[in-house]
Amino acid sequence: MSDDVHVPGALRGLGNWVDERFGGAGYVRTLMKKVFPDHWSFFLGEIALYSFVILLLTGTFLSLFFVPSMNDVVYHGSYIKLNGLRMSEAYASTLRISFDVRGGLLIRQIHHWAADIFMVAITVHMLRIFFTGAYRKPREVNWLIGIILFSLGLIEGLFGYSLPDDQLSGAGLRIFEGVLQGIPIVGTYLAYFLFGGGFPGNDIVPRMYIIHVLLIPGLILALVTAHLLIMFHQKHTAMPAKDQTDTHELGQPFFPYFIAKTTAWLFFVFAALAILATFAQINPIWQYGPYTPLAISSASQPDWYMGILEGALRMMPAWEINFLGHTLSLSVLIPFALPLGIILGGAAFWPWFEKWATGDNSEHHVLDRPRNAAVRTSIGIAVVVFYGVLWAEGANDVIANKLQIPLYTVTWISRVLVIVGPILAYFATKRICIGLQRKDAELLEHGLETGIIVQRPNGEFEEIHRPVSEEARAVLEAKKVPLALPVGAAAVDENGVSAPQARGLMGKMRVRANQAFLETIPLPAGDGHGHGNGHEGNGHGEVEGGGQEHAAVGASTAPAELDRLPDAQPQRPDPGAAGDESES
Amino acid sequence: MSWIIARRRHPAAGYAAIAGLLVVVAVGYGALTGFGSGASASAPAQNATDIAQGRSLFLDNCSSCHGLEAQGTPQAPSLIGAGAAAVDFQMSTGRMPAKEQGPQNDRKPVTFTQQQIYDIAGYIASLAPGPQIPSASEVSTAGADAALGSQLFSTNCTQCHGFAGAGGALTYGKDAPPLTASTPTQIYEAMLTGPEAMPVFGDGTLTPSDKRDIIAYITQTRGETNPGGFSLGRTGPVTEGLVIWLGGLGFLVLIAMWITAKRRDTRVDLDES
Ligand code: HEM
Numbered sequence: 011m012s013d014d015v016h017v018p019g020a021l022r023g024l025g026n027w028v029d030e031r032f033g034g035a036g037y038v039r040t041l042m043k044k045v046f047p048d049h050w051s052f053f054l055g056e057i058a059l060y061s062f063v064i065l066l067l068t069g070t071f072l073s074l075f076f077v078p079s080m081n082d083v084v085y086h087g088s089y090i091k092l093n094g095l096r097m098s099e100a101y102a103s104t105l106r107i108s109f110d111v112r113g114g115l116l117i118r119q120i121h122h123w124a125a126d127i128f129m130v131a132i133t134v135h136m137l138r139i140f141f142t143g144a145y146r147k148p149r150e151v152n153w154l155i156g157i158i159l160f161s162l163g164l165i166e167g168l169f170g171y172s173l174p175d176d177q178l179s180g181a182g183l184r185i186f187e188g189v190l191q192g193i194p195i196v197g198t199y200l201a202y203f204l205f206g207g208g209f210p211g212n213d214i215v216p217r218m219y220i221i222h223v224l225l226i227p228g229l230i231l232a233l234v235t236a237h238l239l240i241m242f243h244q245k246h247t248a249m250p251a252k253d254q255t256d257t258h259e260l261g262q263p264f265f266p267y268f269i270a271k272t273t274a275w276l277f278f279v280f281a282a283l284a285i286l287a288t289f290a291q292i293n294p295i296w297q298y299g300p301y302t303p304l305a306i307s308s309a310s311q312p313d314w315y316m317g318i319l320e321g322a323l324r325m326m327p328a329w330e331i332n333f334l335g336h337t338l339s340l341s342v343l344i345p346f347a348l349p350l351g352i353i354l355g356g357a358a359f360w361p362w363f364e365k366w367a368t369g370d371n372s373e374h375h376v377l378d379r380p381r382n383a384a385v386r387t388s389i390g391i392a393v394v395v396f397y398g399v400l401w402a403e404g405a406n407d408v409i410a411n412k413l414q415i416p417l418y419t420v421t422w423i424s425r426v427l428v429i430v431g432p433i434l435a436y437f438a439t440k441r442i443c444i445g446l447q448r449k450d451a452e453l454l455e456h457g458l459e460t461g462i463i464v465q466r467p468n469g470e471f472e473e474i475h476r477p478v479s480e481e482a483r484a485v486l487e488a489k490k491v492p493l494a495l496p497v498g499a500a501a502v503d504e505n506g507v508s509a510p511q512a513r514g515l516m517g518k519m520r521v522r523a524n525q526a527f528l529e530t531i532p533l534p535a536g537d538g539h540g541h542g543n544g545h546e547g548n549g550h551g552e553v554e555g556g557g558q559e560h561a562a563v564g565a566s567t568a569p570a571e572l573d574r575l576p577d578a579q580p581q582r583p584d585p586g587a588a589g590d591e592s593e594s
Numbered sequence: 595m596s597w598i599i600a601r602r603r604h605p606a607a608g609y610a611a612i613a614g615l616l617v618v619v620a621v622g623y624g625a626l627t628g629f630g631s632g633a634s635a636s637a638p639a640q641n642a643t644d645i646a647q648g649r650s651l652f653l654d655n656c657s658s659c660h661g662l663e664a665q666g667t668p669q670a671p672s673l674i675g676a677g678a679a680a681v682d683f684q685m686s687t688g689r690m691p692a693k694e695q696g697p698q699n700d701r702k703p704v705t706f707t708q709q710q711i712y713d714i715a716g717y718i719a720s721l722a723p724g725p726q727i728p729s730a731s732e733v734s735t736a737g738a739d740a741a742l743g744s745q746l747f748s749t750n751c752t753q754c755h756g757f758a759g760a761g762g763a764l765t766y767g768k769d770a771p772p773l774t775a776s777t778p779t780q781i782y783e784a785m786l787t788g789p790e791a792m793p794v795f796g797d798g799t800l801t802p803s804d805k806r807d808i809i810a811y812i813t814q815t816r817g818e819t820n821p822g823g824f825s826l827g828r829t830g831p832v833t834e835g836l837v838i839w840l841g842g843l844g845f846l847v848l849i850a851m852w853i854t855a856k857r858r859d860t861r862v863d864l865d866e867s
Pocket of ligand 1: 062065066068069070072073076104107118121122125128163166167169170171172173174222223227230292293
């Protein structure tokens with residue numbers, strides 16, 4: 011890449027005009043040269059960003075016609091099947107948006123599909139961050155912001171879904187009210203205040219409306235801005251690659267490459283949503299009918315992102331206890347607080363837990379390949395399974411109906427799976443990760459199989475192995491072997507006395523956690539750091555005698571054993587060196 | 595196996611894997627949403643019935659379960675007082691004569707002529723009075739109020755049949771079937787006789803005019819086009835969630851891979867060295 015970014019004249023003219031008045035050319039120049047990594051998974055967060063832009067635009071359009079009021083009106087609109095029915099103004103105005111406002115239905119459907127993809131994108135974006143270890147120092151704050159954004163999105167979606175006051179939104183609100191009431195001591199007051207009296211009252215739609223169109227979008231906007239500024243400041247992480255180090259980031263400069271790609275991306279997100287909204291009907295509130303507390307439809311589900319809460323409720327046995335004169339509705343409290351508490355709370359604490367368990371407090375800018383962080387990856391998959399089971403249970407009646415399985419069977423299967431599934435997933439994933447690590451180690455040591463068999467002078471047959479390319483080697487060698495904690499390694503000295511730090515409950519737990527992290531396949535001897543040994547430049551490729559021991563085979567669990575292995579030295583970047591972003 | 599290993603780093607391998615996955619999911623989904631359909635005969639006003647003829651048909655086809663005098667057996671309930679409407683509903687939807695023992699008798703192709711059904715119905719009606727087969731004018735939706743019907747349907751029927759009559763699961767392996775194939779007469783008879791887990795909606799609960807409003811709502815709803823595009827099965831947000839994850843996200847991930855595919859200098863490829 012050239013030293014200076016080439017900017018077209020027109021843009022430069024505009025830039026100068028702005029610069030002479032407001033300054034900031036320096037900042038823009040850095041921005042222009044900012045390096046962006048080139049991997050598809052880095053575009054997931056941008057789906058969230060662009061769908062949020064779409065939500066703002068379409069939401070503004072909707073708010074021009076939507077009437078946030080629960081006053082009774084008699085409907086006389088184009089949807090004759092509901093003609094003459096009494097309904098709330100909110101519902102009537104949503105019908106009007108759908109059938110009488112030009113383009114209204116399309117915009118409504120774009121808004122709703124965008125809300126769905128917004129949460130999908132945040133979710134998979136978070137999974138990408140987690141599985142590659144991008145949340146590690148110095149990016150913990152952005153990780154926390156992400157978790158808050160996800161939570162805000164949940165509430166924003168719930169309230170938006172409840173605005174039209176149709177049969178399904180009312181059912182969702184009723185559950186929401188029940189959950190609020192389930193909170194010990196203050197719950198009934200909370201529900202009473204929020205609904206301005208008994209359910210459903212006349213206040214909830216206008217209140218949710220202002221939260222939906224002003225408060226939460228404002229918070230999300232502010233946090234997204236902070237998120238992006240922090241990201242710019244800290245630079246992107248990068249997938250392991252040749253010449254990619256913690257201090258030297260590869261990729262393409264913002265201008266012109268990234269800006270072109272991201273603009274294209276913006277239009278693809280728009281296009282995907284427009285296509286969906288044109289061809290796939292979403293939230294047909296005219297079929298659900300206006301809300302009445304007397305009715306409830308089968309297949310009453312929330313939008314997908316609330317499905318985990320719905321599932322937890324459906325899975326939970328009806329437990330209720332009386333504690334010091336207060337009724338505790340465990341059947342509501344536990345499903346509401348526990349699953350999301352475990353997932354979001356656990357996610358928030360994870361970076362610090364990992365630091366505590368590995369003793370690794372250095373900065374990381376190069377990502378881990380998921381297989382190389384077996385514990386993290388396995389925990390992640392376990393949580394995904396946990397989430398998935400709860401989510402599926404949220405649709406238990408639809409599953410029962412479509413698959414012709416009795417309803418209670420579905421519920422019981424999910425009750426078992428929600429506990430057994432994550433445990434199995436943890437161990438299975440860990441085995442798979444270790445297996446993949448072993449394969450990588452073998453690949454580094456022996457190279458690729460070529461399928462070419464040669465006969466040695468002594469009559470022996472052997473297959474020629476070709477060394478892996480430098481690029482591939484760099485990826486394989488980017489693996490970082492976790493360190494044994496000092497407390498762990500010295501847990502028991504020669505006299506059988508355990509180290510003082512390893513005593514006590516916390517100390518023991520820390521040693522246990524550390525040992526789990528240490529289970530890894532080290533890279534082959536001599537290959538750990540850099541290149542230039544016998545693997546390269548040999549035209550025939552490397553040929554190794556059979557039966558040679560692999561230095562790396564056998565997962566090592568004990569820290570002491572790790573010490574004996576030649577390549578147990580962890581590769582830690584120099585924490586002091588900040589990233590040098592531009593690779594120009 | 596080795597051809598997979600050799601090719602899994604191929605630039606197209608990721609797309610192939612995703613495409614393969616999508617196909618698997620699509621097939622699986624298709625399997626989930628298979629739609630049944632049933633034939634339906636339009637019911638004329640009740641004819642004069644030949645009770646003797648009906649009795650002999652009953653003895654041949656029904657008595658093994660319901661008993662020689664329709665008095666019931668441990669296998670099947672008594673039909674005395676069940677009424678002509680129950681027989682017409684059960685037989686015209688193919689539910690009776692029942693075949694295998696399941697949690698519930700589902701709709702099946704009808705093997706009897708309408709006349710034979712009326713004969714048996716007449717025989718059962720002759721044993722004791724019961725709900726009559728409604729006349730054509732009783733089930734006519736002319737002048738019926740579908741808007742009122744939508745409210746009545748929503749408070750009385752949606753908890754089992756779903757908001758748009760797409761059907762839904764009940765407990766113990768039973769289910770409320772989709773209302774896509776029932777004729778107006780069958781809908782009326784279902785309300786009158788309450789087959790299996792369905793409650794009876796007698797004329798005290800839903801007046802004959804209420805019933806016509808409900809019939810108008812059901813028939814209009816299933817015939818109406820979906821203004822927003824494909825209906826996605828009219829089963830609510832579950833299919834919407836599947837569509838956004840598989841269609842929406844799947845499409846965008848493919849595009850993202852395509853946008854980032856032409857890497858300039860950081861290409862990692864194990865096959866090239
Ligand atoms: C993260 C951001 C947002 C999410 C997740 C979201 C979600 C939703 C959902 C699911 C609905 C129900 C739509 C339907 O009827 O099918 C809705 C309705 C609505 N939203 Fe949003 N929304 C967001 C931002 C906004 C913003 C920024 C505005 C206004 C500036 C807005 C205005 C509205 C209005 C007026 C409605 C009611 C009209 C209707 O239901 O069709 N939304 N929103």
